[in-house]
Amino acid sequence: MAAYERLPPWNKPFAEQLAFFKYKLSVPTERWNDILREAHDRAFMVAGAQSADLLNDLNAAITKAIENGTGIEAFRKDFKQIVAKNGWTGWTGEESAAKTAWRTKVIYQTNMSTSYAAGRWKQLNDPELQKVMPYWQYKHNDGVIYPRPLHKSWDGLTLPSDHPFWKQHFPPNGWGCQCRVVPVTKAKFMKAVVNGRGPANAPDQENTEGIDDGFAYAPGANMDTSFRSIIQDKLITYPPAISKALSRLMNKTVHAEDVVDFVNDALANPQLTENQFLGFVENAEAIQKAIGEDTTGFIVLLKSEYARHVNKSHARDGGQQRPPKPADFAHVITVLNEADKLMPGDESNHGLPTIKASKTILGDLFTAVFEVRLGKKNRVLNLLSMYIKV
Template identity: 65%
Template sequence: MADYVQLPPWNKPFNEQLAFFKQKLNLPSERWDDIMHAAHDKAFMVAGAQNADLLADLHAAVSKAIDQGLGLDAFRKDFKALVAKHGWSGWTGEDSKAGVAWRTKVIYQTNMSTSYAAGRWQQLNDPDLLKATPYWRYKHSDSVLTPRPLHVSWDGLTLPHDHAFWTTHFPPNGWGCHCRVTPVNKAEFMQAVTAGRGPANAPALGNTQGIDTGFAYAPGANVDLSLRQVVQDKLITYPPAISKALTYDVNRRINAHEEIPNYVRHAIEDKAIKDPLWLGFVENDAEVSEIVGQDVNGYLVTLPPDTARHVENSHGYDGGDQRPPQPEDFNHLIQVLNDADDLRQGESSRHGQATVVARKSIGGEMFRAVFEVLPGKKNRALALLSFLIKQGKGGG
């Protein structure tokens, strides 16, 4: 790992950086590599931190550091207070002053640098900016005392903004990496090509030599990925509480891989299908927990096959503005729940469980979904009970 003279200008936060960090979900973990690559755009983790309240407070502490431009010393004070508050022990580095200093520096620098990079990614991809400066230049930091040779070799490399190089080499490219990217115009790009710093000099596609494990991705480029997708792509390895739910305890009953529309079609056609489909996680768990009167943190969202058949048989045209949901409409269910326009408690299900009613306007239509809360160690999920669509923005 390289040594450094000074930290980057993280005391000057900007809106895109803070927005990126705040949208992350808190995910428990055992090891630093439980979450990899693009999954970091969706998830906040601190290796070994599995308590939900601890994670939420650590997330808030880093968010505060970004928002207020706080330095490492201020973050260390917050970290120390949170560890004491939650009684967190057994974490790597806690046994010595040097270990604590190292661990807090890693947490601080990694989150600061990746959120900074993600904010820059959004800025650099602004359509108006791309019209003027459609090329990007890799810049190595002069503040590094013991620079990585390959990072130095990329200094000045100038490529089109959509070149495959940036999907893996957009900095930071390792622990403590302070490299950055700047936009340039066509004239500057042509000068770089003439100087031997253009596309012909970029590393071969797929060559990630010189990039630390877990850093071969572009921070901020994957914020639109669904959490379901990053799990399917095996970018998150869950700690026991969740991995068991997805594998041993629940995976025998939950399909986590099939495309949602295909599953709906199969469930309607084949009544022998009994396994529900996993749609994702309850991401607005605090709001849902308050509505239903029980903690749903970490709960899955599932689509039982019986519900797919029920929707097909009972929620078609009603002679008014209601239309039958199509298999592709079920793709919106996780959005309807996690980003609802209106969320409220429903009547108890026939099983006596609490329900939550979610409504969201999508494409000028009102999507309404009812989910049943399934508590317990094995079933922990919000399972879809009913789903209907009103054309126009009506719907009860």
């Protein structure tokens, strides 16, 4: 029997836990480590699940378990129905009843424990609680069948809530880990220091020994991290087979009003030199056919200077061209990813290749020109120009 066979009674759901889980987006993956550490704060995944319908059904099953406090057996029934409904085969654990029981337990407990921890992180950081209990204490669950020695050694360790230890060691710290954190007063912190359980006894923050792969982060501490940052930091990886689906999913998180606000700011402030994230390339195959460059996984950016350039240089041509409006820039990612026509453009001023994309939207013909930056770290399509024909 594995150390995580005895599951805690997940029957006391709370608002912060549910809010954390509902904030996630379902992301298709091939392997369990396609998504790493803090990226799990934004992404829901089940290793090997790639279909949107399958992922949404599995997400709903976990959401129900959190909302209703239902146990693993209820989840297993839901899982069985979801697998049959979506025709999912070849998944790890399908081989036998025992392996299916193991796989469903891993899916259930990992999502329940991390969402629970994230909810507690939110509660523990409440400003009012911080005023009276600004210290946290690590608690090992003595009820586990096979306790991890290092987890047990951290039991009673009491540190300020902003101590670097918590960034990596906030539990769960591995598959089946049932450790937890509780807030304590300054008096209890001082007592722990006297007893050799204070900051002087904390592991070095770079030492992740005792933490399973993928668990060296604090669940709930990274909810404000953007998907763009997560992907650029390689916390989410995705093979070509699912890149289009993931890129499309990420593009849904880009709000048109953010783009419009950015353009308005760029026009109002000539000194602004920031970039606006527009989305991800979804049609890399079509772009490669047009210009011979692989843009899989590229992001699309709008520089403030080019927003001003488009506004100034492409207002009218004396014919059918109309002045661009800030709202037009919200269509740029659609023009690129759903282009009616793609073709090579002239080399940019930086000596880089460009691609020209055209698409009719609401009766207007949009043409956008992008510079292709092919660096190992800076894989970007920059919008250089855009004009609109009516």
